[in-house]
Amino acid sequence: xxxxxxxxxxLVRVSKRTDISGWKALGIRAIAFVAALVVGxxxxxxxxxxxxxxxxxxxxxxxxxxxxRIWKLLQDLAMLLLISLAVTPAFKMRFWNIGAEGxxxxxxxxxxxxxxxxxxxxxxxxxxxxxxxxxxxxGIIWAVIPGIFKAYFNTNExxxxxxxxxxxxxxxNYFINIWVTSGSGVLGVLADGHFxxxxxxxxxxxxxxxxxxxxxxxxxxxxxxxxxxxSVVGESExxxxxxxxxxxxxxxxxxxxxxxxxxxxxxxxxxxxxxxVTADLVGGxxxxxxxxxxxxxxxxxxxxxxxxxxxxxNQGATFAADAYRLGGSFSDIIVGLFFFAIxxxxxxxxxxxxxxxxxxxxxxxxxxxxxESEVKEEVQG
Amino acid sequence: xxxxxxxxAIRFSTIFTLGSTGETxxxxxxxxxxxxxxxxxxxxxxxxxxxxxxxxxxxxxxxMTAFGAIVTPLIFSMIFSGFLGAFYCLLTVTLKCNxxxxxxxxxxxxxxxxxxxxxxxxxxxxxxxxxxxxxxxxFASKLGGFGQVVFSHxxxxxxxxxxxxxxxxxxxxxxxGLSLQAVGENPATADAAGLSVTNYKYAATVIGSMIxxxxxxxxxxxxxxxxxxxxxxxxxxxxxxxxxxSVWKPNLGIFSSLIFGFxxxxxxxxxxxxxxxxxxxxxxxxxxxxxxIVTSIMNRKESQPPAALGLTYFREER
Numbered sequence: 001x002x003x004x005x006x007x008x009x010x011l012v013r014v015s016k017r018t019d020i021s022g023w024k025a026l027g028i029r030a031i032a033f034v035a036a037l038v039v040g041x042x043x044x045x046x047x048x049x050x051x052x053x054x055x056x057x058x059x060x061x062x063x064x065x066x067x068x069r070i071w072k073l074l075q076d077l078a079m080l081l082l083i084s085l086a087v088t089p090a091f092k093m094r095f096w097n098i099g100a101e102g103x104x105x106x107x108x109x110x111x112x113x114x115x116x117x118x119x120x121x122x123x124x125x126x127x128x129x130x131x132x133x134x135x136x137x138x139g140i141i142w143a144v145i146p147g148i149f150k151a152y153f154n155t156n157e158x159x160x161x162x163x164x165x166x167x168x169x170x171x172x173n174y175f176i177n178i179w180v181t182s183g184s185g186v187l188g189v190l191a192d193g194h195f196x197x198x199x200x201x202x203x204x205x206x207x208x209x210x211x212x213x214x215x216x217x218x219x220x221x222x223x224x225x226x227x228x229x230x231s232v233v234g235e236s237e238x239x240x241x242x243x244x245x246x247x248x249x250x251x252x253x254x255x256x257x258x259x260x261x262x263x264x265x266x267x268x269x270x271x272x273x274x275x276x277v278t279a280d281l282v283g284g285x286x287x288x289x290x291x292x293x294x295x296x297x298x299x300x301x302x303x304x305x306x307x308x309x310x311x312x313x314n315q316g317a318t319f320a321a322d323a324y325r326l327g328g329s330f331s332d333i334i335v336g337l338f339f340f341a342i343x344x345x346x347x348x349x350x351x352x353x354x355x356x357x358x359x360x361x362x363x364x365x366x367x368x369x370x371x372e373s374e375v376k377e378e379v380q381g
Numbered sequence: 382x383x384x385x386x387x388x389x390a391i392r393f394s395t396i397f398t399l400g401s402t403g404e405t406x407x408x409x410x411x412x413x414x415x416x417x418x419x420x421x422x423x424x425x426x427x428x429x430x431x432x433x434x435x436x437x438x439x440x441x442x443x444x445m446t447a448f449g450a451i452v453t454p455l456i457f458s459m460i461f462s463g464f465l466g467a468f469y470c471l472l473t474v475t476l477k478c479n480x481x482x483x484x485x486x487x488x489x490x491x492x493x494x495x496x497x498x499x500x501x502x503x504x505x506x507x508x509x510x511x512x513x514x515x516x517x518x519x520f521a522s523k524l525g526g527f528g529q530v531v532f533s534h535x536x537x538x539x540x541x542x543x544x545x546x547x548x549x550x551x552x553x554x555x556x557x558g559l560s561l562q563a564v565g566e567n568p569a570t571a572d573a574a575g576l577s578v579t580n581y582k583y584a585a586t587v588i589g590s591m592i593x594x595x596x597x598x599x600x601x602x603x604x605x606x607x608x609x610x611x612x613x614x615x616x617x618x619x620x621x622x623x624x625x626x627s628v629w630k631p632n633l634g635i636f637s638s639l640i641f642g643f644x645x646x647x648x649x650x651x652x653x654x655x656x657x658x659x660x661x662x663x664x665x666x667x668x669x670x671x672x673x674i675v676t677s678i679m680n681r682k683e684s685q686p687p688a689a690l691g692l693t694y695f696r697e698e699r
Contacts, residue, residue, distance in 0.1 A: 015697065016695070016697060016698070047497075096481055096691070098415075098481060098485070149674055149677065153674070153677045153678050153680075154677060155673055155674055155677040155678075156625075156673065156677070156686055156690075158413065158415075158481065158691060159621070159622075159625050159669075159673055159686075160670060160673055160674075162415075162618070162621065162622075163622060163625075163666045163667075163669050163670045163673070164670070166618065166622075166663075166666040167663055167666050167667060167670070170659045170660070170662050170663035170666070171659075171663070173655075173659040173662075174656050174659040174660055174663075177654070177655040177656035177658075177659060178656050185655065284489075287485050287488075287489070288489075290481065290482060290485060291482050291485060291486060294479060294482045326497065327496065327497060327500055328496075329492070329493040329494075329495075329496035329497045330493070330497055331493075332489050332490070332492060332493030332496075332497075333490060333493040333494060333497060335489060336486055336487075336489045336490030336493055337490070339482075339486035339489070339490075340468075340472070340486055340490070343472055343476075343478045343479075343482060343483055343486060344472055344476055344478070346476075346478055347476035347477060347478060350477070351477065
């Protein structure tokens, strides 16, 4: 048993705070962002032994330098935003779905399979509708299985969805190896099922679709009965049960929505962006989305900003890495640093830290005085 | 044929044994450290840097001794993986951030660190240094097939098994271990009983990270013979699967790792095409899901995840 130290005020006291103003919270986050950039600059300067300010200019030229880069930024932003929106309803319910990667991937697979098997025999418009249905259903299936088990048997959803990612990955590789008979393992660009191009920019359609979904999800979460129910379940399952919410139904319904949106991600990746199927088409955005959604406090509108920041850093750092010949993993480190800074700064937003320096000094002084008087007494005695 | 598959399976399973033992220890404290794949990468890069530092400090490669070539990378690996583990605790325990989010960020960072630095470090002498890692026991060849399977491995294979057994005993049989479980099951009660939740979480996570980090060192210096591959992250995720598969028991983890290792290398020894290979690769994950479902339906107390797994503990919130 540890000895209990009585009557000692701790040096640092942490208490929860709920009254922080929006501007102050934003300020703390801005400081964290700048801190991450500074550390990123220092890391770069150490690695390349060059002018650290060059790194910042690369960040901007890599993202806003040419119209093409801006379009790429917008497209990646849209995809990251969509997958972040997909995980958000579940997170609000405190259902830690870390399987968005796999749910999007089966969407990719389903859409790709439709092109592969019936692409030749139906007109393009019909094919796109079939692809959409298939991708969404596939995403729903992948998400709802862990949801059902969570609802009925309280199976740990974090670990379940994590494993489902890898099953999806193996499944995609399995089908690619069946479709590609040459043994190269690369499917190549599929001829059918391309989405219509609006105004010569293939990215516009994706951006529009995601913008519409963002608004819909925002309304669903903040204005609908469903959205209210799932946030009650997230706050307290017992309360939800007490006021007559069917918790099992809410969990399963929310996972259906999550899965459907992930399926949409897969659909857009195949039909609107890459026109092919590979196991790394989702490319880890399913995991990044978790961070994006959490940083935005599960608010779809803030999520536009957080996914912009992440996409900006990722693309800018990738450009800088190319310019410095550092390799693709450099951007992972920069984005990782950014996440650390932002995650840590959340603490200072949610908790108040007060230092007890003064009282500690007083206490020390009191103790000294006590010893002194004791000594005096002894001397006198 | 079967003996040679088993030999490589035992050898390969070491990375899983170390990873899953480290993660089990961490999860017993209630920390669901999803950063373990990144931490294993960090352990590997620590080992690489340590070996590089050691080789640079010699005037010629022929002066290399077994002690230096083994101990320096292991110490550096402990520093790197221990640091990331402590950083995870700083964020999740001290700063009370979300564990899933922090873990994922650490995995991104650690995997990036390995591939960024791994490419840039001079690897002269690594092949020679790795011989000290792979050296089996002398009498292995004299014992024929059995000796080959059991005794031909480098020291880290046995080290991993011993560590797993020690951790299992500590968790189940010692007062410290029981206190650790109390922290993972119900931190508020543990706190009320006078246990320092913070200290237990830090200690378990940092030590667990160091054990997992050794998995990275093993993979680079023993399994790959001193060259670098970037698949460690995937093995880290499998290690997390093994923790579930072995229902949070490191002694079962040894056998689970062996099964996973066996399934992982099996496709390379059999006459299957690429498509079937993918199906075999899927088996470990599918079986893990099955174990997860079955244990949750049976709802036996002994085979559940720690009750407070993944939750941050704030004393004033109980």
